[in-house]
Amino acid sequence: MKMTFRWYGDDDPVTLSAIRQIPGMYGIVSAIYETPVGEVWTPEAIAALKGKINRAGLAFEVVESVPVHEDIKLGKPSRDRLIANYGETLRNLGAAGVKVVCYNFMPVFDWTRTDLALQLADGSNALSFNAAEADAIDLSKGLSLPGWDASYKPEELASLLEEYGAIDEAQLLENLAFFLKAIIPLAEEAGLRMAIHPDDPPRPIFGLPRIVKNRADLERILAVVDNPANALTFCTGSLGADLGNDLPAMVREFSGRDRIAFAHLRNVKTSPAGDFNEVAHLSSEGSVDMGAVLRAYYETGFDGYFRPDHGRMIWSETGKPGYGLYDRALGAVYLNGIWEGLRKAAGAPA
Numbered sequence: 001m002k003m004t005f006r007w008y009g010d011d012d013p014v015t016l017s018a019i020r021q022i023p024g025m026y027g028i029v030s031a032i033y034e035t036p037v038g039e040v041w042t043p044e045a046i047a048a049l050k051g052k053i054n055r056a057g058l059a060f061e062v063v064e065s066v067p068v069h070e071d072i073k074l075g076k077p078s079r080d081r082l083i084a085n086y087g088e089t090l091r092n093l094g095a096a097g098v099k100v101v102c103y104n105f106m107p108v109f110d111w112t113r114t115d116l117a118l119q120l121a122d123g124s125n126a127l128s129f130n131a132a133e134a135d136a137i138d139l140s141k142g143l144s145l146p147g148w149d150a151s152y153k154p155e156e157l158a159s160l161l162e163e164y165g166a167i168d169e170a171q172l173l174e175n176l177a178f179f180l181k182a183i184i185p186l187a188e189e190a191g192l193r194m195a196i197h198p199d200d201p202p203r204p205i206f207g208l209p210r211i212v213k214n215r216a217d218l219e220r221i222l223a224v225v226d227n228p229a230n231a232l233t234f235c236t237g238s239l240g241a242d243l244g245n246d247l248p249a250m251v252r253e254f255s256g257r258d259r260i261a262f263a264h265l266r267n268v269k270t271s272p273a274g275d276f277n278e279v280a281h282l283s284s285e286g287s288v289d290m291g292a293v294l295r296a297y298y299e300t301g302f303d304g305y306f307r308p309d310h311g312r313m314i315w316s317e318t319g320k321p322g323y324g325l326y327d328r329a330l331g332a333v334y335l336n337g338i339w340e341g342l343r344k345a346a347g348a349p350a
Contacts, residue, residue: 001263001297001339002026003332004062004307006323009033009049013319016056022329024336027059029102029307031066038069038082041089046096062262062305063093064102064233065197068179073107074163075175083179087186094190100261100305101187102233104197105176107164107208108157111200111238116321117313118277124312127322128277129201129241139206161206169209176211177224188229195231195261196221200238202245203274214242215250222259235264237309240288241276247288251296260302265290265335266309278310278322281331291338298342308332 004027005019019025030049032041053060066089072079093101104110118128139161167175180194187194202213211217222230232254239245254260267286270276279285283292297306311327313319343349 001302001304001306002059002061003336004029004305005328005332006030006064006307006309007053008320008323010052012323014323014325016053016058018325020057022332024332025058027061027305028053028056029062029064029305030060031063037067038071038085040085041066041092043092043095046092046098050096061097061099062102063098063100064262066090066093066101066103068103068105070108070160072179073105073172073175074167075171075178079175079178083182086183090183090187090190090192094187094192098192100193100195100231102195102197102262104199105172105179105212106199106210107167107172108160109205109208112205115277120277120279120312124314124327126278126312127310129275131201131203131274134205137206161208164208167209169211172209173211173220176221180221180224180230184225184227184230188227193229193231193261195233197233197264198235198238200235201241201274201276202238203242214239214245215253218250218254222254228258231259231261233262233264234260235266235309236288236290236293237264237266237268237278240268240286241270241274243270243272243287248292248296251293252300255297255300255302261304263297263302263304263306264309265293265306266311266331278312280312280327281308281334290335294335294338295342298339298346306335308335 003024006029032045035041050060069082072082113127114130114133115128117125119125196212198212199210204210236247240247267279267281267288268276269279269286281290283290308328308331310322311324311331313324314327317324317326
């Protein structure tokens with residue numbers, strides 16, 4: 001596997017030089033954040049980002065993410081123009097050597113948490129989600145919730161939620177299928193794999209449909225366009241927030257079919273009610289058996305990209321919640337240690 005690390009650009013308090021010092025680090029996962037959603041990422045902007053990363057001694061082969069415009073998710077007439085723009089961005093990324101594009105199809109909200117700094121017993125803090133707190137929110141009174149897209153003004157958010165009132169899971173899946181049927185041939189032509197990220201959390205929130213929650217959802221999406229370019233970002237933290245998801249079995253199935261292009265590896269401590277908080281990557285800290293997950297990847301011959309996902313804030317670090325340096329670096333070393341152990345146990349060189 002090729003170890004990567006999420007970096008949010010020049011404003012990220014975690015520097016490229018610090019990331020480069022993490023043992024076994026191969027590349028950076030990033031994006032063009034200044035380009036408005038729906039507009040084309042220019043070759044010049046992509047080349048500038050790639051140059052910064054390459055000069056730091058790291059590869060730039062995974063983008064996370066090229067956002068999907070809400071009009072595409074809603075199936076509005078403007079989607080044809082927006083999909084054409086998306087395809088042009090993919091061509092530009094492919095020409096720059098990018099191999100994987102992670103994206104999601106979550107309506108309105110990306111990952112959602114109810115607390116960005118839950119105090120844990122060891123004194124660290126982490127992202128958490130409380131289902132009852134989220135369900136009790138009255139959107140008609142506005143919304144202030146960690147993780148939501150603050151780029152929407154209150155009146156814009158109200159209008160968007162009203163539009164989604166006519167969209168159920170079946171319609172959202174149909175709109176995703178329309179997008180995939182247009183984009184996957186372009187991605188394949190550009191030498192890219194599109195890797196959809198699971199819903200986070202993997203449950204409906206605020207009455208909005210969710211269609212990337214479990215094994216059945218993943219299978220339906222892959223069947224829309226049965227092509228390796230239509231692939232998964234398999235996130236153990238997102239899918240692990242539903243205790244009904246058998247993560248090692250899902251990895252064996254989808255990695256065994258070469259349909260996982262990108263692996264997000266993080267641990268969550270999940271309750272039967274659907275509440276969860278993020279913890280250290282160590283298997284014993286949460287509900288994800290990281291050793292079993294990595295064994296499934298190893299035994300199915302996975303050789304794609306992975307990254308240590310969200311970490312705690314430890315050692316008095318401050319920064320972007322979930323994306324500090326120290327705990328993610330510890331996670332990277334832990335994951336590398338498991339992988340080396342699997343390789344040696346199988347008789348392969350470290």
